[in-house]
Amino acid sequence: QTSASIAKESRKNGVLSLCSHLVICSFYSGGNAQGGAIPPVEGVSGGGTAYGWNDSGGLHFSNDLRRTIDPTKVPSAELLHVWSMPSTANVGCQEMPRPLHPITLLAARNERENVQICIRPKVSWGGPGVAGAVQVHCTDLCSTSGDRLTVGESLTLRRVVPILGVPDALVPLDLPLTQINLFPGDTTSIWVSIDVPTGQPPGQYEGKIFITAMKTNEESLTQGSAASAKADRHQIYREISNYLDNVEPIDGRPLEDVVERVKSATAALRRALRATSFVECSSDNGPVDMMEDDSYTNLSVCTKLRLTVWDFILPVTPSLPAVFGISETVIEDRYGVEHGSTDWYAALDQHFKWLLRYRISPFFCRWGDSMRVLAYTCPWPGVVVDTDHNLSWAYRTWRTPRGLDADVESIDKFADSRDDDSFAGNTDPRGVRRDSTPKDKLVATEVMRTDTGYAYITDWASMRRELLYRFIPISYEDDSFTKLQSLRQKPKTVDEYTNEFCILSFRVAKFETGAQKVNRFKTSLSKKNQDELTIVNVYSIAEAVAMAKDDKFNIYNCGKTSSTFTIVPLNLEQYESIRNMSNEIRTYAPDARVLTTYYSGPSDAPLGSTHFEAFIKVPEFLRPHTQIYCTSEWVLGNREDLVKDIVAELQPENGEEWWTYVCLGPTDPHPNWHLGMKGTQHRAVMWRVWKEGGTGFLYWGSNCYEKATIASAEIRFRHGLPPGDGVLFYPGEVFSSALHQLVASVRLERILSGLQDIEYLKLYTSRYGRDESLALLEKTGVYLGPERYTHDHLPIDILRGEIFSACRSS
Structure with missing residues (x-):
């Protein structure tokens, strides 16, 4: 009988029996093989259309694999698919294999470059629930001249873990040797990052990554x-x-x-x-398990990694201020730390330092009622000495009304405040340190710095123009003077000088008067500079402590400017509130720069006949209370031509700037950082900033998950927000109870890549002009507009290669 008649007879009896299945399978596997004209029936025989009819695309294995598989005796290439993907690829668990080719990368010094290595099992050789285990072993990247990029320092591996089914979290792996489990039918991606140090010699570097199937x-x-x-x-x-x-x-x-x-x-x-x-x-x-080196050669799948390091050095200070928020409330809830405690300071410090590695200037924020937010960059009060790493280009506490009028005797007034114990209860090890005696003193110092923040310090007089006040303890050793003098042996930037000078300032010995101390300090300097140092009396210790407690020190800068943030205003009352807050800030810091975010003019004030006209007239309404006008990319849509209308209303000669931000929107297909968007779409946010000409970028939050009271709680995105909005990294405890570090997202890595792209474009601009730079961005097909940018990685490599060829030293 034919299969059709068997099936018909079976249906007549009300059931398609197992016997009929067996007959049908037997019929197609051998009964009519000679005719070669009848393909299998869709949905029958267990394999879909033409299953087994054309074997050219199937998987073929050696006879050894027909028995129990011993991965120590079988080449791993017979058990695994291994291939590479660019950092802009979203590699999901169903990503299909591709051919394996050597990986070739280009990186400047002080740059991070990434690539992904994908692994998918062909067969299973492990225990229940897993396809098997693989061992990943990395070697250092070495140049022919003997220089190297070492594993664990310059080369790191992280496993890409899905969030809501989308590959996003990058969980660190052990180095130089790690073992991971593979699952049947799933593709696993390993994120390879190479960080090139600033002093790394240029050249060609090569290394290998061995992937070996293992017994479990x-x-x-x-x-x-x-x-x-x-x-x-x-x-x-x-x-x-x-x-x-x-x-x-x-x-x-x-x-x-x-x-x-x-x-x-x-x-x-x-x-x-x-x-x-x-x-x-x-x-x-x-x-x-560590195999012998010969075993790596014979059984492993070897991925060759070639890196060209060129002589361009990405500047330590980013060209574009990228200012991102960190929610202190989320940290308090999730890590169970009390506001103001030692653990609280440590947690905030961990987040701050970690995010700095991504060329981002972080600020902390606490959200209040009516969408009001307190924002600051430094968690410690102005009286605490360990604030330097939290400051960018400038730092303000308060300004003395007495100006620069000062004399040496004023120090004696501080010496009389020996019994002030206002800081005795400070248990923060980073705070003001005290000796065992209750008669310790605090000394306020003034440091001179220049207006611009970019000049180099070659003499003490150049520090006179601006003031920076800092309290320091009395416990610094005498070698501070030696270190202070060594600072003057070579030019430093204003900020380098300020940060080091404040900490290494003078020390008041227990049995010295203020005048004696100042004299000793001044004589430690070279003769020609003795008269350049000015000591200023800034209130009494008691008054200063009271001001610190009133938070009058907490006017900090974010990014490139000393700024305070306000949330998006909607009506005339809210705009008026911004003006009032700006006036209040300037009573303590007259030169503070205020940033205001907005996407419309006041709804109840006729600034223009249309919505957009009212929007572009906002600077006229807020001047002089705002210096940085930060607008949503949502407003522009795909109309880049509107940028010139916005910029035309600004007064750059008076220090006004135009920044942009993304929050909620814009949505697909425009560039943003939502979960599930294309990799190039994430990276294109910074391409857009560069092309439109913004001088800074603001992002509202980077750790704003839903509330949880333990660190290991699952990550939930906030209701009403697109997935991933306001979340760029995760607590490590979510992925392992032993992982007490933050875990980056692939989106955060792509933000870093976009910021590095800006440095490449700026270098090209410095040689050939901005018009040529924009033309190159479009000619390579990388970015033409918010709806027209590359979806593939190749144009990015072409752009970077063009800049490398045009700008490298001959």
């Missing part, structure tokens, strides 16, 4: 123990030899050379500690 049972640990011990011994021997080579010949060498050798030796010891013998001492992942 105890037998593999036993078999691998001998190989692991041997490999460890060799590695530790090499690193200790390198250590001795660096530290032994240091007698009589200059201090700078000794410092460099100690740094190199420290790096060698750290590499030794990363040997697998110590894995269980530093990780909760348990021991990882």
